[in-house]
Amino acid sequence: LDRSYDLDGDFGSHAGTNMDDSHNLDADDEEEAEQRRKMDADLEMNLRRAELRHVELELKLVSAEEEVRKAKESLEKAEAEQQEMQRQAHEAWEEVGEAERLIQVEQTRREEEDAAKALAERQARAIIEADELRQQGNEAYRQGNSQHAEAYYKRAIDELESCGIVLEEPSHLTLRTNRAAALMALGHTRDALSECELALEINPYNIRALSRAANCCIKLGDLDAAKKHVDEIGLSPDATEEDIHAASEQNQKILVASVERDRLVGNESYRRGDYSGALHWYDAAINAAADAIETDALKSVKVGLHTNRAAAHLMEGNPLPAAEDCCAALRLDSTHTKAQVRLARCLLQLGDFSEARQEASDVIARNSAELQSKNEAQNVLKDVDLLEGTMKSVGDELQKIQMTLRTGDHVDDFHASSLAKSMLDELETIMVIAPQVPDLITLKAEALRLAGKLEEALSLVSGKKAINSRRRFIEVRLQFDLGNVSACVEAGEHVRELLQMVPEFKLTLKAAMENKEDSVAEDDENIKELASLPDPEGLLILLQNASKINTCKDNGREAFVQNKHSEAAKLYGEALVLSAGAPMLEGLFLSNICACEQAMSKYADALSSAGTAVAIAPTFVKAHSRLATLYTELGMLTEAEAAYKRMLEMPLESHEEMQASANLASVSARAKNSRPVNWYKLLGIKSSASAADIKKAYRQLALVHHPDKAGRGGVSAAVAKARADMSSILFKLVGEAQRILTNPAERSKWESAQARADHQDSYLSRAHTTARSDLYADPFGDRYERYASQYADFYDEYEGFDDGGYYGV
Secondary structure (H helix, E strand, O other): OOOEEOOOEOOOOHHHHHHHHHHHHHHHHHHHHHHHHHHHOOOOOOOOHHHHHHHHHHHHHHHHHHHHHHHHHHHHHHHHHHHHHHHHHHHHHHHHHHHHHHHHHHHHHHHHHHHHHHHHHHHHHHHHHHHHHHHHHHHHOOOOHHHHHHHHHHHHHHHHHHOOOOOOOOHHHHHHHHHHHHHHHHHHHHHHHHHHHHHHHHHHOOHHHHHHHHHHHHHHHOOOOOOOHHHHHHHOOOOHHHHHHHHHHHHHHHHHHHHHHHHHHHHHHHHHHOOHHHHHHHHHHHHHHOOOOHHHHHHHHHHHHHHHHHHHHHHOOOOHHHHHHHHHHHOOOOOHHHHHHHHHHHHHHHHHHHHHHHHHHHHOOOOOOOOHHHHHHHHHHHHHHHHHHHHHHHHHHHHHHHHHHHOOOOOOOOHHHHHHHHHHHHHHHHOOOOOOOOHHHHHHHHHHHHHHHHHHHHHHHHOOOOHHHHHHHHHHHHHHHHOOOHHHHHHHHHHHHOOOOOHHHHHHHHHHHHHHOOOOOOHHHHHHHHHHHOOOHHHHHHHHHHHHHHHHHHHHHHHOOOOOOHHHHHHHHHHHHHHHHHHHHHHHHHHHHHHHHOOOOOOOHHHHHHHHHHHOOOOOOOHHHHHHHHHHOOOOOHHHHHHHHHHHOOOOOOHHHHHHHOOOOOHHHOOOOOOOOOHHHHHHOOOOHHHHHHHHHHHHHHHHHHHHOOOOHHHHHHHOOOHHHHHHHHHHHHHHHHHHHOOHHHHHHHHHHHHHHHHHHHHHHHHHHOOOOOOOOOOOOOOHHHHHHHHHHHHHHHHHHOOOOOOOO
C-alpha cells in the first residue's frame, strides 16, 4: 500500500491535492502546444514567402546578368570601332606630316640651290675682287705705302672670309704673309706675328710665314721663339738654297740679339748688386757670341762682355776667373785699357804684385788711355805698395815674435798675444783690398796662432794647396799646438828636405853676421828661402820633438796596458816635457800621468796632475772628468760637485752629459752627509798606519808638492805655474791630514765622522739601487769595479789620441 504522510504523521492528507495539480498542468500544456503550432505555421509561411522572394530575385539577377553581358559585348565592339577610327585618323595625320615634310624638303632644296648659286656667284666676285685688292696692295707696298698696302690686304682677307672662304690656299696664305710684312713696316709687330701664326696653323712649313714670324719674334725680344721658327725653315720640304741662306742670316741676327739682350740683363743685375745673376747672363751672352759670325761690332761687344764679367767675378771674390776674362778681352783688343787695369787689379788680388805693377804702369804710360783708367791704375800701384810694405813689416814682426817665444828672451815683458792681435788688425785692414792673397792668408794664420786662435788659424791653411814653405811651416806648428802629432809629422814631410839645410843655413847666417852683412847671400835658393821663414831652426826642433812624442806615446800606452804604471808615467812625463809650449798636448799627457798615478793609489800626485791639466787645457773634457772623480774618491764632495758643474758648462756629447749629470746628482746628494776628506787616501797610507808612518808620508808629499818645487822635470813655465797653484792647495791639505791623523783625539773624531758618512752613504746607495741604470753608475760603487772602469776610460781616451784627435774621450 502506498500511503503518504505529512510531516505531522497525518495519513492521506495530500492525495487530493496532487490530483488537482495534474489536471491543471495538462490544460496549460495543451494551450502551449497550440501556441507553438500557430507559431510554427507562421514561421513555415514566412519561410515559404522568403523562398519565393529569393527565387523571384534569382530570376531577376539572371535576367540582369544577361543584360550586362549584352551591354559589355556592345561596349567592347564600340571600343574596337573607336580604336580603329583612331588608328585610321593617326595614319591620315602621318600622311599629312609626310606631305608637309616633302614640301619643306623641296622648299629647302630650292632655297639651298638658290643660296649656293648666290654664294658661288658672290665668292667668284669676292675672289676676283680679292685678287684685284692683292695686286693693289702689292703695288702700294712696292711704292712704299705700307698703310694703304695693309688696308688692301685686310680688305681682301675680309672679303674672302665674309663669303665663307677658308684661307687655306697658297694664294690666301700669301695675303696673310703680305699683310704681316705691311704691318711690320708700320711697326705693328704683334699684329704681324698673329697673321703669320694664322698662316702657320694652315701650313706649318710656309717659308714666308716662318721667316716673317722669326723677324717679329726678334723685334719682340722672344729670341727662343725666333730661333724655333728659323730652325723650322731648314726642316721645310719647300725650302730652297736661297731660303736656307736667308735663314742662316736670320739665325745670326738672333744670336746677335741674344748677345745684346743677355748683356743688358747682366748689366742691370750688376747694377742691382746681383753679381751671381750678372755672371749667369754674361755667360749666356758670351756663349751666344761664340756661335755668331764675328764682326767688328760683335768683337767690340765681346770685349765689353769679358770685361764686365771680370768685374762681376771680382765682386764675387774670384780674382782668377776675373783675370782670365781680362786676358780674353785683351786678346780681342790689346788697346782696351779698362780690361788691362782690371787685369792689374786681379793680379793684385792674386798676390802677383810684380805683374800687377807692370800692367798698371803700362796703362799709365799709354797716351790713348782714358783718364778714369789711369786713375784706377794709380790706385792699383798705391795698393801694391801698401800691401807689399805691410806684408814685409808684419812678416818680419811675426818672425821676431816666433824667435822670441822659442829663445825665451825677455819672456816676462814680452806679450806675444797682444802684439799678434795688433798684427791681425793691420792685416784685416789691407785684406779688404785683397782678401785672397795667399801670402796674406798665411800671415793671418800665423797671427791667429800667436793670438791663441788655433782652430781658426788651421781652417785658413788646412786642406789648402800650399804655395810656399811658409804656409807649410805654420800648418806644422798649428797641428802640433792642437795636439795632432801625427798630422804634424805628416805635414812636416813636405818640408823635410828644406829643413835638412838648417845647419848650413845657421853657418851661413853666422858668417853673414861676422861679416856684418844685412842679408844672406842669394846663391842658394833654399838658403834664401830659409832666411825668409819664421824660425826654421825652431820648426826642426819641433818636428824632432813630435817624432819623440809619438814614440813616448806608443811606449807609454803599451806599458800601461801591461800594468807597468810607473814606467808609463815616466814615458808620459818625457812626452810632457817635449810638448812644452803646446797646452793641449801638455793637458793630455798630464791627464794620462794622472791615470797612472791613480792606478798606483798616489792620490795626491794624481790630484796635482789632474788640476794642472784642467788649468793648462780648460777645454779638455777628460781632465775635468778625472779631477771630479779624484775629488769624489777623496771625499772632497763640494769640490767634486763644482768640478762636475764646470764640466756640464762645456760642450759635451750626449752620453757624456748624461753621465756627468748623473754623477753630479749623486755627489750632490752625498755632500749633504758632511763627509770629511779621506786623509788616509790623500797621504797614501792604510788606516792602521802609525804616527811615524803618517809623518813619513807627510814629509814625502810636502817635499814633492811644495810650491817651490812646481817647476821640476823641465816642464814649461805655464805648467810650472799651474802646478804651483795646485801645489799650494795640496800642501795645505797634506798638512791638515798630518795634523788630524797624528792627534789621537782629532783622529778618533775624524774616524767617527767617516763612519757616520759611510753608513749614510750606504743607506742612500741602497735606496737608489733599484732606480739606477748602468749608464748612471754611482761613483761611490765598489772600489775595484771603479778602478777597472777608470782604466778602461783611460784606454779609450788614449786610443782617441792615437787617431790625432785632442778632444777624443
